[in-house]
Amino acid sequence: MKIKTVKLSIIKMPLKHPFTTHLGSVTEREAIIVEVEDRNGLIGYGEGVAFSSPWYTEETVKTSYHVLKDFLIPLLKKKGIGHPDEASLLFRSVRRNHMAKAALETALWDLQAKKEGIPLSKLIGGTMEALPAGVVVGNPNLPESLKQIEVYLDQGFKRVKVKISPEDDYAYISGIRKQFPDLPLMADANSAYSLKNVDRLKALDEFGLLMIEQPLGYDDIVDHAKLQAQIETPICLDESIVTFDDARKAVELGSCKVLNIKIGRVGGIGEAKRIHDYCHSKGIPVWAGGMIEFGISRAHNIALASLPGFTIPGDISGSDRYWEEDIIQPDIKVDNGIISIPERPGIGFQLNKKRMNEVTVFEEHFHF
Ligand code: OSB
Ligand code: MG
Numbered sequence: 001m002k003i004k005t006v007k008l009s010i011i012k013m014p015l016k017h018p019f020t021t022h023l024g025s026v027t028e029r030e031a032i033i034v035e036v037e038d039r040n041g042l043i044g045y046g047e048g049v050a051f052s053s054p055w056y057t058e059e060t061v062k063t064s065y066h067v068l069k070d071f072l073i074p075l076l077k078k079k080g081i082g083h084p085d086e087a088s089l090l091f092r093s094v095r096r097n098h099m100a101k102a103a104l105e106t107a108l109w110d111l112q113a114k115k116e117g118i119p120l121s122k123l124i125g126g127t128m129e130a131l132p133a134g135v136v137v138g139n140p141n142l143p144e145s146l147k148q149i150e151v152y153l154d155q156g157f158k159r160v161k162v163k164i165s166p167e168d169d170y171a172y173i174s175g176i177r178k179q180f181p182d183l184p185l186m187a188d189a190n191s192a193y194s195l196k197n198v199d200r201l202k203a204l205d206e207f208g209l210l211m212i213e214q215p216l217g218y219d220d221i222v223d224h225a226k227l228q229a230q231i232e233t234p235i236c237l238d239e240s241i242v243t244f245d246d247a248r249k250a251v252e253l254g255s256c257k258v259l260n261i262k263i264g265r266v267g268g269i270g271e272a273k274r275i276h277d278y279c280h281s282k283g284i285p286v287w288a289g290g291m292i293e294f295g296i297s298r299a300h301n302i303a304l305a306s307l308p309g310f311t312i313p314g315d316i317s318g319s320d321r322y323w324e325e326d327i328i329q330p331d332i333k334v335d336n337g338i339i340s341i342p343e344r345p346g347i348g349f350q351l352n353k354k355r356m357n358e359v360t361v362f363e364e365h366f367h368f
Contacts, residue, residue: 001081001108001115006073007035009356009363010061011294015322019138019292022165022192023055026138029292030061032068033327033356036107044111045347047297048103049264056190056291057218057239057265059099067100073366076104084108088270098242098267105268106300114346119303121341124273126306129341133334134159134313135321136188136290140167142175149180156337159184159210159313165192166200177207184313188213191239195223198230205232210312211258214238221246224255234258238289242266247275251282258312260289263300272304280309290315295328299347302332306341327355 011031018025032048048068050059071094081090087105094101113120121128135157137145149160164172164187173187186209193201193215201215211234216223218239228235234257241247242265250256259279263272279286288305291297298316305314318334319326326332328349332339342348 001083001111002039003036003076003080003368004039005037005368006076006104006366007037007363008065008068008366009033009035009360010065011327011356011359012361013323013359015292016324019322020140021138021163021190022167023190026051026292029294029322031294032061032064032103033296034068034103034107036104036111038111038115042111042114044107044109044114045296045351046103046105046107046110047294047300048099049291049293049297050099057099059097064097064100064103067094067097068104069364069366072100072104077366077368081108084112085270088268091267096242099264102264102266102268105270106263109269109300110346117345119341119343119345120300120347121303121306124269124303124307126303126341127308128306128310131302131305131316131339131341132158132313133316133318133337133339134161134287135317136161136163136315138163140172142172145172145176146179149176149183153180153183155334157317157334158337159186161186161188161213161315163187164189166197169200170203173204173207173209184210186210186213186236188238189215191216191218195226198227201227202231209233211236213260214240221250221253221255224250225253228254228256236260238262239265241275244271244274244278247278251279251284257284259284259286260314261286261304262289262291263304264291264297265289269300269304273307276304276307276309285309285311287312288314288316290317292322294323295319295326295332295349296347298332299328299342299349302339302341303347325352325355327352327359
């Protein structure tokens with residue numbers, strides 16, 4: 001890959017409505033946009049999905065920027081790579097910092113697909129033509145959640161995820177179940193529970209949830225295995241799985257029956273694919289997790305979710321779920337609950353330059 005420049009932009013945009021978990025609310029989203037341009041003028045796009053503060057993982061926008069600027073971009077400049085498959089090996093001398101790595105690696109994948117003139121989904125082995133869309137309610141208020149779910153069901157979403165905590169999990173889920181008895185529903189706890197709460201979690205079995213996501217510690221896989229042995233609801237791991245080996249150990253231990261894959265959390269498309277391939281071979285269904293992201297990361301998720309093991313609708317909603325105006329064009333659209341997979345080369349979306357200008361707070365060029 002003959003790279004000429006890498007451009008990093010930090011952007012900042014308010015969410016249409018706050019997104020709330022037991023860990024706090026997100027009202028404004030910062031992200032790092034990566035543009036890798038080759039000597040033929042082709043540009044690959046990546047998005048760094050770390051948040052402004054380290055509430056979900058340890059990375060932040062600032063730590064990601066530092067790692068990109070001072071380590072990953074210099075490594076790429078010094079050693080170069082022939083194919084994005086080689087990026088994870090190139091970045092191996094930098095421990096963790098997966099979201100920073102993924103921001104650059106995903107841009108290289110987009111660039112490679114554009115070079116080959118094929119959609120990114122095809123380059124990585126995607127087989128699906130369209131995806132069922134899922135949506136997340138980030139609001140602990142029951143009446144408001146019920147109203148939102150109504151709207152999402154009208155829009156055709158195939159699956160709804162809500163956030164729970166031991167505060168009022170039973171009343172909240174039973175309130176939703178009363179109004180929507182057949183809704184494919186799941187709950188994400190973002191580590192709000194411990195093994196002391198087994199009875200509370202057992203009590204949720206009666207609601208037939210598709211799964212419960214990350215009930216216990218964000219870095220645990222051992223206690224989750226103990227919990228899974230005591231509850232009916234399938235456990236899905238999110239935060240705990242940051243490498244291929246984490247996924248393998250969790251499956252071997254019986255810590256979960258489902259995995260959510262986030263490209264940023266695991267350090268790139270290469271690692272995401274390896275985890276997918278392993279889970280697919282073991283009969284463990286996977287789905288694409290969301291990060292309250294902009295269109296570039298969404299587009300990468302769409303390509304990833306076209307792989308055959310992504311058999312459960314992911315947290316992939318349209319551009320209008322969180323943004324008045326996204327930074328890509330065309331917008332990502334959910335049409336009666338279905339997202340089409342672009343047939344254009346690469347991620348299949350252009351940057352919306354006008355919108356990028358409005359939301360960019362800092363930018364820097366790195367010349368190779
Ligand atoms: O735990 O899945 C999560 C958003 C930010 C950080 C963590 C999580 C989430 C979501 C997905 O629940 C929301 C979305 O992108 O639609
Ligand atoms: Mg989660």
